[in-house]
Amino acid sequence: MPKTSDPGPLITVITPTHNRRDTVLRAVESVLAQSFTRFEHIVVDDGSTDGTAAALAAIRDPRLIYVGAKWRGANGARNAGIERARAPVVTFLDSDDVYLPDRLERTLARFEDDPSLEVLISSFVSLKGGRSTSCVNREAFLTRNALERALVAQTIFIAGSAITARRESLLAIGGYDSDIARMQDRELLLRFARRSGALLSANIDWKKYNSENSISRQRDGYVEAYANLIGKHPYIVDRYPDIPPYMIARQIIADTMKGRVSQAFAGYLANRSSKVLGYSLSQLLRGYVGGRRWRRDLYDEFRDKYGARPA
Secondary structure: OOOOOOOOOOEEEEEEEOOOHHHHHHHHHHHHOOOOOOEEEEEEEEOOOOOHHHHHHOOOOOOEEEEEEOOOOHHHHHHHHHHHOOOOEEEEOOOOOEEOOOHHHHHHHHHHHOOOOOEEEEEEEEEEOOEEEEEOOOOEEEOHHHHHHHHHHOOOOOOHHHEEEEHHHHHHOOOOOOOOOOOHHHHHHHHHOOOOOEEEEEEEEEEEEOOOOOHHHOOOOHHHHHHHHHHHOOHHHHHOOOHHHHHHHHHHHHHHHOOOHHHHHHHHHHHHHOOOOOOOHHHHHHHHHHHHHHHHHHHHHHHHHHOOOOO
């Protein structure tokens, strides 16, 4: 009998991983259990030494594609996955997260319904220390300007596993920036905001597990990471002058209120020594007041235009 041609995947899932054998197996299982079946799942292993390769090799499913090498970080691994993706739509799943069963089906339907859609940001449940928090965005399409303002003000829920985009759009903006080790998702979306708007989905379709070795959980280094982000997007200081000092002051205040005085002081010194920040105490205080007011006004504007966030 003649062989039937492979119709190919309609959506590609990309998972970067490094020494997370048990959690990446859990992530893979959540993808293979999807209600939608025409996908490929590319796991890009960034030099794991914990038996990840052997564990994944034991899974006999042609939709699972293992890519092993040393990519010098998760962003390099993500970009390697984007390059290898065969599907026109690409979505991401961090190796310590899991999809809910209808993630791919619901996600692909959004792109099929709107051929002009380039980016989708979904909602999720965050699990940390036995506590579950629903991170639900309002259902809305944000224009380029609205997306930029929401990203700068940090008024929408974003995370790596929440992002889906057309492959050609990801390639057009250059994929993930390998110089960004933290806030990489926000940085990617800021570049997308120059090209297109984004659809926010109120649908919770994945679970975020906050691993102990997650970069986003690290208490140290926030100011340095934020300075790196501003260095990549210096226009933020000009367009939104109160926001950078607000973000720095907010972090310093949070550390101080939680008794992390040495970390608060280290953050202040990191700010002062930064070429793109360098705010004095008075500038931080003024920025905190102005930035807080601007974010509140933005919340009100979005609520009036798009409705309240789902409870």
